[in-house]
Amino acid sequence: MKRTFILILLVCNYCSYQVKAAEKDSDRTYWTNLLYKISEPVLSNMSRGELVKNMQVEVSPTWDGRRTRVTYMEAFGRLMAGLAPWLNLPEDNTPEGKQRKQLTEWALKSYAYAVDPNSPDYLQWDKEGQALVDAAYVANSFLRAPKQLWEPLDEVTKKRYVEEFKKLRWVDPPYTNWLLFSAMIETFLMSIDEQYDAYRIHSAIRKIEEWYVGDGWYADGEHFAFDYYNSYVIQPMYVEVLEVLVAKNRMVKPETLDIARKRMQRYGIILERFISPEATFPVFGRSMTYRMGVFQPLALLSLNQQLPEELSEGQVRNALTSVMKRMFEVKGNFNEKGFLQLGFAGHQPNLADWYTNNGSLYLTSLTFLPLGLPANHSFWTTPAKEWTAQKAWSGEDFPRDHAIGF
Numbered sequence: 001m002k003r004t005f006i007l008i009l010l011v012c013n014y015c016s017y018q019v020k021a022a023e024k025d026s027d028r029t030y031w032t033n034l035l036y037k038i039s040e041p042v043l044s045n046m047s048r049g050e051l052v053k054n055m056q057v058e059v060s061p062t063w064d065g066r067r068t069r070v071t072y073m074e075a076f077g078r079l080m081a082g083l084a085p086w087l088n089l090p091e092d093n094t095p096e097g098k099q100r101k102q103l104t105e106w107a108l109k110s111y112a113y114a115v116d117p118n119s120p121d122y123l124q125w126d127k128e129g130q131a132l133v134d135a136a137y138v139a140n141s142f143l144r145a146p147k148q149l150w151e152p153l154d155e156v157t158k159k160r161y162v163e164e165f166k167k168l169r170w171v172d173p174p175y176t177n178w179l180l181f182s183a184m185i186e187t188f189l190m191s192i193d194e195q196y197d198a199y200r201i202h203s204a205i206r207k208i209e210e211w212y213v214g215d216g217w218y219a220d221g222e223h224f225a226f227d228y229y230n231s232y233v234i235q236p237m238y239v240e241v242l243e244v245l246v247a248k249n250r251m252v253k254p255e256t257l258d259i260a261r262k263r264m265q266r267y268g269i270i271l272e273r274f275i276s277p278e279a280t281f282p283v284f285g286r287s288m289t290y291r292m293g294v295f296q297p298l299a300l301l302s303l304n305q306q307l308p309e310e311l312s313e314g315q316v317r318n319a320l321t322s323v324m325k326r327m328f329e330v331k332g333n334f335n336e337k338g339f340l341q342l343g344f345a346g347h348q349p350n351l352a353d354w355y356t357n358n359g360s361l362y363l364t365s366l367t368f369l370p371l372g373l374p375a376n377h378s379f380w381t382t383p384a385k386e387w388t389a390q391k392a393w394s395g396e397d398f399p400r401d402h403a404i405g406f
Contacts, residue, residue, distance in 0.1 A: 027321045028371070028380045029096070032086075034328060035368045036099045039083060041338040042075050042362070043106035049113050051076070051121045056335055057359075058342050060352035070130045073123040074359030075339075076114060077134035077141070080107060082365025084144035085303055085372025096375070108152055114138075115160035125164045130355075132171040136181035136237070139165065139188035143240060144372075150192070162194055169197060176221045177233040179204035180241065187241045190248060201241065202251060208238050215403040216266030227285025228294045231271070232363060235264045235297045259406060265308040266404045268298045272311055272319060273401065277393045279322035288344050289352050289360065291327060292367035295320055299369035302379055310399055313378055314385035320367060321384075340364070 045051040057071045087104045091097055113119040125131050138161075142150040150158070165185050173182050182197075183204035189196040211219040218238075220229045242257040271294070274281045281294065301307050302316055327333070332347035334340060340361040342349040373379050391398040 026380075027317055027384070028375055030321060030324070031368060031371055032096045032099060034324060035083065035086065035365065035371065036103065037334075037338070038340065038362070038365060039079055039103055042079055043103060043110055046072075046076060046113060046121050047106035047109035049120045051110075053120065054337065055339055055359075056337060057357060058335075058349070059357045060342065060354055061349060062352075062354040063357070064354045066128055066130065067124065068357065069124045070128050070134075071357040071359035072121065073114075073125075073131060073134040074357065075362045076110060076123065076359075077137035078360070078362040079365050080111075080141035080149070081137040081144065082362070082368050083107070084141040084149060085369050088145035088148045088372055089374060094375075104148060107149060111149070111153060111161075112157045115157060115164055125167065126170075129171045129173075132168050132173060132178065132181050132185075135165060135168055136184040139185045140237070140240065143184075143188055143191060143244065144369075146191075162189065162192075165189060166195075169200070174221075175207060177229055177237075179207055180233055180237040183241050184237050187244045190250065191244050198251065201245070204241070205238075205252065205256075208234065212263070216263045216270060218263075225285065228287065228290075229285075230267055231294045231296050232287060232290055232366075235260075235267055236300050236366075239264055239300070261306060262404065262406070264297050265301060265306065268301050269308055269310055269401070271295060271298050272316065273388050275319045275323060275387055275389055277390045279319070279326040281323065283344060286353055287356070287360075289342055289348075289356055291344060291361065291364035292320075292324060293363040293365075294367075295323070296366040296369070299367045302370040303372050305373075312382070312385055314382040315387045317370070317379060317382075318384035319387035324367075 041055070042051065045054045051072050052069075055072065055075070057068050059068055059071075083103065087100055087107065089100060091101055110121070113121040114123045115125075116122055123131075125135070153161075165188070168182075168185060171182075173179050179200075182200040186196040186198075186200045190201075208218060211221065213219050213224050217224070218230055218234050219225070220227075220234065239257070239260050242252055242260055245252045246254050246257050298316055298320065302313065307313065307316060327345045330345040332341060332343060333345070340358050341347045342352045342356065342358055342361070344351055370379055386394075386396070388398050
């Protein structure tokens with residue numbers, strides 16, 4: 001009897017160990033721990049007004065000579081746009097919930113310091129046109145998590161953001177993806193019933209439609225360039241702007257949003273097929289130091305539960321997790337204080353473009369958007385499945401590919 005009891009106890013302990021090990025090694029836990037690692041140096045410092053003091057700034061060897069203070073706004077704005085959906089989940093006492101709670105507390109303090117002229121971490125909202133870009137990511141973060149990140153701010157801080165956003169109208173954006181930065185800011189102002197510039201939204205919508213070249217791809221301006229700016233900016237910001245306009249019944253018809261979503265779904269299919277059986281993806285075009293930001297459209301489609309029927313949640317999660325591990329387990333992605341370093345997989349400063357600093361790199365956080373889905377959502381609980389290239393190169397059946405005609 002005693003021997004049987006001991007055996008049962010050992011089995012129970014083993015099962016408990018297996019459950020804990022499974023939890024420890026789950027895809028979601030890997031994602032949350034990695035995003036926390038990326039976020040902590042920025043937000044823990046900025047929440048104390050010490051980001052400028054402690055962040056080691058690294059700029060491209062071909063840096064164009066702008067004020068390097070733009071680094072801090074790039075790091076904060078881009079990081080928060082990626083973090084927002086995760087922080088939008090309700091509080092709980094799980095290890096992940098404790099991470100979210102800490103990051104939310106730091107973020108709210110950081111938002112306040114960012115617009116406080118008396119703070120050492122008051123961001124550079126003027127002097128450089130670059131401010132328009134990263135203010136748009138800040139506005140995007142508010143749109144993605146209004147109840148957790150915008151509504152809790154005190155009235156003085158809210159007023160300061162509205163003023164800073166409106167002042168950025170001095171920036172005349174070039175006819176590129178920059179039009180969407182203006183549109184995003186004005187759309188956020190619309191969402192909180194502030195005065196907004198309809199022309200800056202309209203001009204962006206018209207140009208993006210003009211620049212559609214087919215099969216899910218937009219040009220970034222008059223001429224098409226084969227790069228990932230459809231991922232970094234164009235597809236997600238265009239769709240999210242249209243979503244607010246349709247919800248507010250302003251400027252566009254729902255059909256316009258439907259078409260934009262279908263184009264992003266097609267682009268998402270292409271992105272998934274770019275992922276090789278070895279969990280790598282093609283390195284081409286500008287801004288490859290933005291790392292996992294390449295997959296923002298797939299992440300946004302997953303968050304909104306709008307993946308095309310060709311892509312299952314299990315294969316998308318498995319593919320993205322595998323790429324993350326392939327990239328971030330290379331040494332050199334982070335410096336000794338934990339901030340991101342210039343590079344793609346490791347420290348590769350010569351890869352950086354003339355406009356790139358290490359604050360720019362926090363755009364990689366935009367692939368973590370599915371963390372806004374709760375842990376019991378099917379995106380996280382469905383079994384991992386092989387992605388398309390794995391099936392293709394192992395002799396398994398896989399779906400034929402075809403272009404779209406709109």
